Amino acid sequence: MSKIKTRETVKDIKVLDKAAVAGERMKDAFIRTKDTVQNLSDDGQVSPTEYAEDKIQYAAQDVAEDTGRAVSSGTKKAVNKGKEAYRQHREIKKATKAADKPPSAARQTASQASRSARGQTNRTVRSTQQAGKQTVKTARQTERTVKQTARSTGKATAKGAKGTIKTAQKSIKTAQKTAKTTIKTTQQAAKAAQKTAQATAKAAKAAAQAARAAAKAAVVTAKAVVKATIAAVKAIIAATKALVAAIAAGGWVAVVVIVVICLIALIVGSCFGIFFSSEDTGGQPMTEVVREINTDYDGQLESIKASVSYDVLEMSGSRAVWKEVLAVYAVKTTTDPDDPQEVASMDDGKKALLKEIFWAMNIIGSRTESKTETVITETDDGHGNIVETETTVTQTYLYITVSHKTADEMAEQYGFSADQRKQLAELLADENNSLWTAVLYGITGSDGQIVAVALSQVGNVGGQPYWSWYGFNSRVEWCACFVSWCANECGYIEAGIIPKYAGCVNGVAWFKERGSWQDNSYEPRPGDIIFFDWDDENGQDGLSDHTGIVEKVENGRVYTIEGNSGDSVRQRDYPLGYYEVLGFATPAY
Template sequence: MLSIGKAIKTREVKKDIRVLDKAGTAAERIREATIRTKDAAERSPSPQETSANDYAINRTSDYADRAAHGAARQVQDQSRRAVQRVQAHRADRMAESAENARAEAEQGVRNIGDEVRIKTRERADGMVKAKGSTEPSIKALPEKEKNIRQSIYSAAKSRRAARTGLEKAPKRTIKTSDQTGRLRIKTASEARKLGKNSIRTAKASKRAIKSGRATAKTARESSRAAAKASQAAAKAAAKTSQTSAKVAVKASQAATKAAITTGKLAAKAAAAAAKAAATAGKALASALAAGGWVAVLILVIIVLFGGALCLVGAGNANAVEPVSAEVQAYELLIAKYAREHGIQEYVELIKAVMMQESGGRGGDPMQCSACGYNDQYPGGITDPEYSINIGIRYLADCLHAAGVTSPMDLEHIKLGLQGYNFGAGYIDWALENYGGYTQANAQEFANLHGGSYGDVSYVPNVLRYYPFGRIPTGAGNSNIVNVAASQIGNVGGQPYWSWYGFSGRVEWCACFVSWCADQCGYIDAGVIPKFALVSDGVNYFQSKGQWQDGSYTPKAGDIIFFTWSGDGSADHVGFVENVTDGTVNTIEGNTTDSCARRSYPLGGYMILGYGVPAY
């Protein structure tokens, strides 16, 4: 049975040795797989190769990764099991050897004891048979006793040797097993390290492959982007060519839109106040540089009350359009010549005039070549500084002639501005006939000089760039009148009915009124309703208690409703521009399919009544 057990254990040990050999072979395969992976990475396809090559690279990288991880795990597990079996086998063999030695020693002791007893008995028998004398037996006794003692000593010594062998055998077995285990563990550790190195190498190769794929992807995306850019350029060229044919048709509409003199009021007073403060801040810096205390005081008022302007309805700082960078670049020259000509508090007004005249461009930014003060450039001024000097000098004359008292004196500033455009003769004529400026008498003056004389909307066009031009100046609302006046000449009403939401032309007089109100922010503020039916407008103002009949004397900005047959039906609507000498002057949309001025007798039968918004 012992021999069979030994044979089985010997086979197991040989099997474990074969496992370790396989572990070494696996480690060698890992090393070879790593080398193949590196070679594959070095031979990775260029970014221009196809996706099939990318697939092959991915498969190679995945195979190397899986092989490295699997082999490392197999080596580790098999090495651990082999070491454990070898240690157990070694311990069993040593224990078996010790047990055999102990059994042999005990058997030896028993054999020696038996031999000693036999010899002792034989010697005793010999002594009894000797009858002649007892002396030999007495002499032989010590020798025999010595032999017995030696035998006993030898047996004891053998027993001690066996015991010592039994004690030392397990220690030697354990030491040998420990050495063998450490050797196997060291081998397994080296195999694991090799596996880890292979895994790191495989990962590095995989990163290199991914980098190659990323480069290829970038190249493909660049190619697609270039192709798209080329197509976009081709489409843009085609679109430009198609659009150019429409430019001429839309030119008049674009010019009309560009002529809008005011922007929308802000829906929120906070935003309006912030923008008013920003605009006034720039003006304040200019006024401080000019030393104008009156202008500083006015700007402080604007900062304090700018946010409330949108509520009272006469425009606000949000409606002010900024001057161009070209105009701003002349600010120092403007301040210099404003001081020289005594209007240092009007720097912002001068900038607004320059913006309307030229936008700050060209050699004559103040457009004053025809001014009587130009004695250096009879063919037209080409020196910007000279133009600024002459233009400010002429504007100062106009402001003085109009009786302007401060940058806030808008009624007289309007007269002076129209005089700058028409010539100083207009100021005297307007004062003598009307006591001042109105847009209606500006039109009349132009008609007296051929109808196409100057710019009858010059004043609202300038004031859209002037921050002080948004301060309320009295009853009525000139701001919405200025917006309506800026649309005079529009034919067809397309901007208004399309803004309202119609896809085709409709009777658009109410759409025009609503559009102007929206430009001022009055629809959002609930001051004027958005309506396309004239009767809806009548019903709104009547429901609000803001309705006056035809006998009422209206103010600028009131909304006039007409009944052509006098039967009380609401047929048409427009804005009141002013009332002069018993005549109501209006600005209307869709009158002969255009925006135009009209006049009616105060209290005439065709006037149904007036909506009086709470501006």
């Protein structure tokens, strides 16, 4: 049997060989690393530690630059948004100036401006916040990248890199703080923009309110124009009644010609032009002329009183109704065969003619009389007994009487023709009463009805129509009777709006019981009832001594119509808050 040959394996030697190979490889790696470092040094490059530090530093710089760019972009956007808000604010200011726009347009402009400003501000805030968040996120990502890079360089460079990482972290924190500061600044700018938007909204709201006020004024003006138009139409209808038969007899051509002629005649030279005499035509309006003549009339009465010495004054009579005076003036002026004139405007010549007609229709007479009378005086004898003593005295009486002529009597005096009398009747028709109220007193509508009635009585003296209507058989202090009479003419007593009272104290009590009373600090309205507490020899006792009707309030003064003012119906005026005014009743008209 042949011998099997085997190869002998020395395992220990093989292990040693592997260790030798590993050692050789480590040696080669060390040599290569040394050569690499040497080459880096020979090529002028930095060490691995410095290289890592440079990498980190560059990354930090990149972070700072990115942060700066983001902040700059956010700030720029904020500035642009602010400019846009300012531009819209200027547009709203322009809209505010255009207050004559209809209220709906102003409100729409204000609403759009407000929504636009709020939307713009919100978008600015959101954009800035997103930019800040993105900046912080970028900084954090860069921080993680730097840390990973530092770890990958190996333990040999870790110690050197830690300092650089800390420096980079400080830079990152600084960048974060800068970003936060920028965000805060931008938010402040956004808040400022919000405030600007709110101010813009307020301005727009004010513009809307101004537009509503302008619209309200336009409505009032429109109403006045409508009323004037209605007046003109009524005048035209009244003037064309006499031509109905002629128009019916002719053809359509005749109708057109007659209507055109009538319109021109009515506007330019008709007696119905008197209804437009209170308009602003460049001269003095009729309301002022009437007040001026009333003042002259009161002056005549006062002149008579001052011209004589008397002990007792007795006045009686009534003045011509103003609408009759103006009707006679309108017909006479426009139909004068020698010098016809229109009556829609006023000049010195026409005013002189009107005064002449007024004094021809109103006559003031006066006389004095001495009377010897027995006067009974009661005294106390000191023991509780009343002693009557008869004394004979002689007193001087001053009698003032006012008489007037009617429109028909003046038509007879001036020799009016049938056509002139017909025009006079048309002017004085009851359907034109509201037109006369507007011409004489500037009152339109029913709100000033009691004022119009009171004004129509200005100049009447003695009070006989008022105290006799109340039920007295002889003269009494008649100021309250006058107010009651005016209220009755308007139907206010029957309606329970104003009481029938002859004593001022009773009138005050009636209004106070119904919660219709204001003290003298109140600014009254036309138609309110004014009550006085005179500061006479007895002083003011808190009880009313006199009453009247409020005509109007202008320039800090209250104008009144009062009965029994110097024993006549007069227009008076006082400063608002006058100490002798006890207060005002405010009827619920």
